[in-house]
Amino acid sequence: MTLTKKPTALIVLDVLSVTGILGLLVLVLFFTPVEATMGSIQKIFYFHVASAWAGMLSFLIAAGAGIGYLSSRRFSWDWLSLAAVQVGVVFGLVAIISGMIWARPVWNTWWVWDPRLTTTTIMELIYSAYFILRAGLTTPETRARLGAVYAILSAATVPLTFFSIRLFRTIHPVVIAAGSEGASFNMSPRMQMTFITGLIVFTILLVDLIWHCYHLSKRKAKEQWEIK
Amino acid sequence: MKPFQRYLKTIWQIVRKDIRVEWRGRQGIPVMLVFSLLIVFLFNFALQLSPELQAGLTAGLLWVSLAFASTLGLNRSINLERETGALDGLLLAPVDRSAVFFGKSLSNFLFTTLVALVLLPIFGLFYQQNLFHPALILALLLGVGAYTSLGTLLAALSIQARTRDVLLPVLLFPLALPVLIAAVEASRGVISGQSMGELQSWFLLLLACDILFNAAGLMFFETILEE
Numbered sequence: 001m002t003l004t005k006k007p008t009a010l011i012v013l014d015v016l017s018v019t020g021i022l023g024l025l026v027l028v029l030f031f032t033p034v035e036a037t038m039g040s041i042q043k044i045f046y047f048h049v050a051s052a053w054a055g056m057l058s059f060l061i062a063a064g065a066g067i068g069y070l071s072s073r074r075f076s077w078d079w080l081s082l083a084a085v086q087v088g089v090v091f092g093l094v095a096i097i098s099g100m101i102w103a104r105p106v107w108n109t110w111w112v113w114d115p116r117l118t119t120t121t122i123m124e125l126i127y128s129a130y131f132i133l134r135a136g137l138t139t140p141e142t143r144a145r146l147g148a149v150y151a152i153l154s155a156a157t158v159p160l161t162f163f164s165i166r167l168f169r170t171i172h173p174v175v176i177a178a179g180s181e182g183a184s185f186n187m188s189p190r191m192q193m194t195f196i197t198g199l200i201v202f203t204i205l206l207v208d209l210i211w212h213c214y215h216l217s218k219r220k221a222k223e224q225w226e227i228k
Numbered sequence: 229m230k231p232f233q234r235y236l237k238t239i240w241q242i243v244r245k246d247i248r249v250e251w252r253g254r255q256g257i258p259v260m261l262v263f264s265l266l267i268v269f270l271f272n273f274a275l276q277l278s279p280e281l282q283a284g285l286t287a288g289l290l291w292v293s294l295a296f297a298s299t300l301g302l303n304r305s306i307n308l309e310r311e312t313g314a315l316d317g318l319l320l321a322p323v324d325r326s327a328v329f330f331g332k333s334l335s336n337f338l339f340t341t342l343v344a345l346v347l348l349p350i351f352g353l354f355y356q357q358n359l360f361h362p363a364l365i366l367a368l369l370l371g372v373g374a375y376t377s378l379g380t381l382l383a384a385l386s387i388q389a390r391t392r393d394v395l396l397p398v399l400l401f402p403l404a405l406p407v408l409i410a411a412v413e414a415s416r417g418v419i420s421g422q423s424m425g426e427l428q429s430w431f432l433l434l435l436a437c438d439i440l441f442n443a444a445g446l447m448f449f450e451t452i453l454e455e
Contacts, residue, residue: 070451122402122405125402126402129398129399129402132391132395132398133385133386133389133395133399135391136386136389136390136391136392136395137388137389137390138390142388145451145452145454146385146388149448149451149452150385150399152448153381153403153444153448154403156440156444157403157405157406157440160433160436160437161406161409163406164405164406164409164410164433165409167413167429167430167433168409168413
């Protein structure tokens, strides 16, 4: 096994992600105003929404790569799909945990059965099952093929889950009055700017991490299965 | 014979075969039925249900026990084919694989619906309600249809893994969540006397799930079982 040189574009992305995250941290801490009712805890919002966005995006990439694999049968699509799910699950977890830290002082509880929160957690469960499925399969070909089908199927049901839980809550408005919280505060221009910066930084970070995981899967596949 | 007629005939042949196997062995439906009743009793003690509470929970209990029991049936339906090597025979047959999917899915649907129809009067007896309401039957048919078509698809996926029997519920429950939510809400609404107009969105959601999962079966069953 020879070591391949790290692509220059990946090194650039590495540097961009690290400086981006540090820059975002500076923006959030010193540039954005403190929100009037929630106080400084609101600042977690920039990281929370950005990681939820990155998680969703990577699950979409996983499904797209699944379609790519099924139509071309090239293993590189499978490595991309697996990498996207791996990264997406981590971002999803970050989104849930940061959301819980925010909810503790604002909603006065760690956990609320709010549509977004519940959907994100179910999404995490769906994609944990993706790893369980792959672990149970023995050949790289079945892993890739069934993994692709499952990734596409999962991405197709997530909107239905979200819709059903939201409908469930609208019909029972008394259960959680704070359930529609989130977009109910107005962002100042500075907040908006930081928010959009956050989304861009996390997207760069997402691409960077997926690329790294892709290389890991590729090397593993080459060593274990001797796939070209 | 026209191709479409032949397609329907293939589906019917598979359903007839499954019914015959079930009739001779009687190992699927009784297991599902006993299992679902056990769950009802388990919940009754685990949650200490009082009569007033029970009325509101009937729909939820019905669907949870049905979903668990159906998983047993789904696993069994596909394991039967695998253990006897009949799956290879089915796949070698010169028919469209999606017809095999619809056949298996339809027989799973019939068996689970039968269990549901036996459960209804038992639930009615336990919780002192008349559950034979046309709208509730409609919710049952739509919900069971979506659940078993997704389940058939995922069962075909999970038998290929080493962890086959334990894998199906882990794959099925999170993906079937929209079906279960919509089915429970539609049934609860019907039982508590809401009109169809109020429950329209739940029924439409169930219909959407039916269409989505059957379309997924049509598209992916071939890919899942190719070798």
